[in-house]
Amino acid sequence: MKNILQTASGLIDSHEDHIRENIAREESSVSFYKRSIHKTDGAIVSMGRDQKERFLMVVSAKETGLISEFSGEQIGDGGIFARKCPLNHHNAKIIRKYFPWTVPTSAAGHDLTVGFGDRIGLATLGHVAAANSFKIFPVLAQQSVRELQMTGRTFFDVIDDVTFQVFEAGYKDGYGADADHLKTIGDIEIAYAAGMTFFTIDISDRIKVAALEYDDKQLETAFAQLDKDAQGRALDKYSGKEFKVGGKKIAFTEKMAKLCAVLYADAITFGIDAAAHLKSLDSRNHDLEICFDEVNFSTPVEHHFYIARELHDNGVDFATIAPSFSKDFEQAIAFNSTPEEFGKIFALHNVVAEFFNSRLSIHSGSGKEALFAIIAKLTGGKFHIKISGTSWLEAVRLIAVKDPVLFKIMYSCARDNVERLKKFYNVSPDIDSIPEVSGIYDDQLTALLERPSVTQMMHVGYGAILKDKAIHPMLIAILHKTEKEYVEGLKNIYTGYLELMGAVRK
Ligand SMILES: [Zn+2]
Known part of the structure; x- marks a missing residue:
């Protein structure tokens, strides 16, 4: 613990360019994210990680003020105080309080x-x-x-x-x-x-989707059931009217006006x-x-x-x-x-x-x-x-490469639940077209993921995978271990997306 403290207090002088300053000590390896090192109220607040998890590290010359607001384990001694703090809701609030740029905006x-x-x-x-x-x-x-x-x-x-x-x-x-x-x-x-x-x-x-199938008589009946004001508005504002909208014409027949009123009233x-x-x-x-x-x-x-x-x-x-x-x-x-x-x-x-x-x-x-x-x-x-959806699928792909055994467990979990989960989404994977994973070689797993039905199964499968009490911690552990690759993978995919979207470079 003393080593963590010494390193944390010296971080502000760090010259390493990369986000991570790795300091292996004894049995555990602790590193800090360089861009997370911020000085305020006489204290240094930074994010660190060890082999198991990420955490906040607060180092201060005094015992009061900012450091006292974070909840965590006090590890300081001899005139310098440090607190190793878990990433919980209380500590997130303190971060937002002292670093307003971490608060979401419009x-x-x-x-x-x-x-x-x-x-x-x-x-x-x-x-x-x-x-x-x-x-x-x-x-x-x-x-x-x-x-x-x-x-x-x-x-x-x-x-x-x-x-x-x-x-x-x-x-x-x-x-x-x-x-x-x-x-x-x-x-x-x-x-x-x-x-x-x-x-x-x-x-x-x-939306009263059933109205799309109504014949004329059913539509009239449904329209007559709307309150009088709604009926009047639909007829006055839309029936037989044409609107000029950005150089295009949008026209409503009486039937379309009534249908819209019925479909969308609620x-x-x-x-x-x-x-x-x-x-x-x-x-x-x-x-x-x-x-x-x-x-x-x-x-x-x-x-x-x-x-x-x-x-x-x-x-x-x-x-x-x-x-x-x-x-x-x-x-x-x-x-x-x-x-x-x-x-x-x-x-x-x-x-x-x-x-x-x-x-x-x-x-x-x-x-x-x-x-x-x-x-x-x-x-x-x-x-x-x-x-x-992309970030989830990239995590799945990375796990297929880094931990095929876990991937196969996740895959089977998704496959067992796909019929139930697909109802919540606009997807149509057919269970019969999704192979069992047991017969697939490890080096073929990422190719398997390219199949549209498998992509969709894994896309909706998160609902079962992330809720599974045995799988979830294993998934978090492997993503923690492969954090650098996950970040790089996402950066590459999203940079490509943003370029395709014509986003202007800074
Ligand atoms: Zn949506």
């Missing part, structure tokens, strides 16, 4: 914003390594309510994990925290309380209520997104216009909007049609988004690299994209 004013997200809590260093070179606003903390349920994490955990890694990387350019797919007022309150800054209100579940009401509730809570700047991407039909551009206008007319000031671009827009794999076909639909949605002074938000961007260039071109570089 994405407002940025053209290209990228939702990185991280289900494991170890990927932010890789995200920052890539984002640092570009003029983008990274939403480093991003997690959906569903992901939290699957992984057993909370919004607090999500922000805390990012806080420590932002601190560790010494990254001071600001980041966002997206509470994704919020479907209830309760979800919004929990996310707000945790300090999230970007709220994605998901109205999909309240969804829009929820959007309005949720946005108003958020406003009533909020004393800080936040970003608001409205999403309805997770439905089994592509959003016609007229429907997008209808939803956006109704929200807009009711005071919902959304910054980004996520329609469903295609029912073929499955998660984690390439898009089923050509970029040109996608571009035709996407361009129209972008015109509508711009008309309402918002940007399009593309969910499930992981694996859709072929579309990044056309998205960048059609939006003029103004869009939001969520690509969190």
Whole structure:
């Protein structure tokens, strides 16, 4: 312990360029992240790691002040005080208090914003390594309510994990925290309380999808059941009307107006209520997104216009909007049609988004690299994209290389649960097309991962893998051990993504 103390106190003079200063001593090896070394209030705060875990190290000449606020093991003696502190919620709060650049902020004013997200809590260093070179606003903390349920994490955990890694990387350019797919007022309150800054209100579940199959008579009956005001609004504002939207015409027949009213009445009401509730809570700047991407039909551009206008007319000031671009827009794999076909639909949605002074938000961007260039071109570089699945799959790929035995356990766990888990996502892996892993040689595991059905299985498999009490600690241990490779891998992938998205280099 004395050695740790001596090294930590001397860190400020360190000249090594790399993030890590390795100081092997006796039986254990402790190193510190050079960019994490910060001096404030007469103390040095830094992040370190040993063979088992990462931790905060606080060194101070006095026993009071900043050092006394951190919880941890006091290891100082003789006029210098040091505390080795676990990465818990209490200590994350102290970091945010003394280093305000570790607090998430609003994405407002940025053209290209990228939702990185991280289900494991170890990927932010890789995200920052890539984002640092570009003029983008990274939403480093991003997690959906569903992901939290699957992984057993909370919004607090999500922000805390990012806080420590932002601190560790010494990254001071600001980041966002997206509470994704919020479907209830309760979800919004929990996310707000945790300090999230970007709220994605998901109205999909309240869309009356069955109405798409109605015949004329059923539609009339359903429309007549709406309250009189809603009926009047739909007819007055939309029936037989044509709108000029950024050089395009968007026209509504009476039937389309009625269909939109029936389909979206409850969804829009929820959007309005949720946005108003958020406003009533909020004393800080936040970003608001409205999403309805997770439905089994592509959003016609007229429907997008209808939803956006109704929200807009009711005071919902959304910054980004996520329609469903295609029912073929499955998660984690390439898009089923050509970029040109996608571009035709996407361009129209972008015109509508711009008309309402918002940007399009593309969910499930992981694996859709072929579309990044056309998205960048059609939006003029103004869009939001969520690509969190990539970080998980990169962890899976790395484990396949570094620890084939663990990979096979993870694979089997995902395979056993894929039928259950795929219901939560827009994926269609067929269990019969996914081989058992026992007969596969170790050096063929990464090739196996390239198969779309296997990619999708592992993409959704996190829900079983990360919750498994035996697998989770093994996974964290191997990623801790291979941290450098994981960060490098993520940096390379995301740098490639950002280049394809036309992100401007700093
Ligand atoms: Zn989504």
